[in-house]
Amino acid sequence: MDRDITKKYSNNDITVVWKPKVCIHSAVCFKGLPGVFNAKKKPWVMIEGGSSEEIMAQIDKCPSGALSYYRNSSDGLQEETVKTQMEILPNGPLLVYGTIEVKDKDGNKTLKNKTTAFCRCGHSGNKPFCDGSHIKQDFRG
Secondary structure, X not given: OOOOOOEEEEOOOEEEEEOOOOOOOOOHHHHHXXXXXXXXXXXXXXXXXXXXXXXXXXXXXXXXXXXXXXXXXXXXXXXXXXXXXXXXXXXXXXXXXXXXXEEOXXXXXXXXXXXXXXXXXXXXXXXXXXXXXXXXXXXXO
């Protein structure tokens, strides 16, 4: 069974959300902020290892959207929003930044926040989303 796991890590200011099924293992997170993101440790997100501003800035660089965050407030949890933009990564996925609703071939809708990586190589096992297969397939485009 393919489980859709979501993990959350909080400090007083923000909550980091990680969706492993979405991750394309680009390593951008732990290369940029190893004091917070360390794949060799459990839990691999140590939110106390950086300031909220540093963590948010690093998460904004996540190409798959597997990592996201929201600010904690006394009124409840509030999602951060960004302007919708698109970017084609050389030899990689199509990135869409912002909040979008994606409808799959069966009509199922998924709300995506922050960054969503769409497959361009055609080899993803998680279509329409990128799963990093372009690296193994040596996709050029």
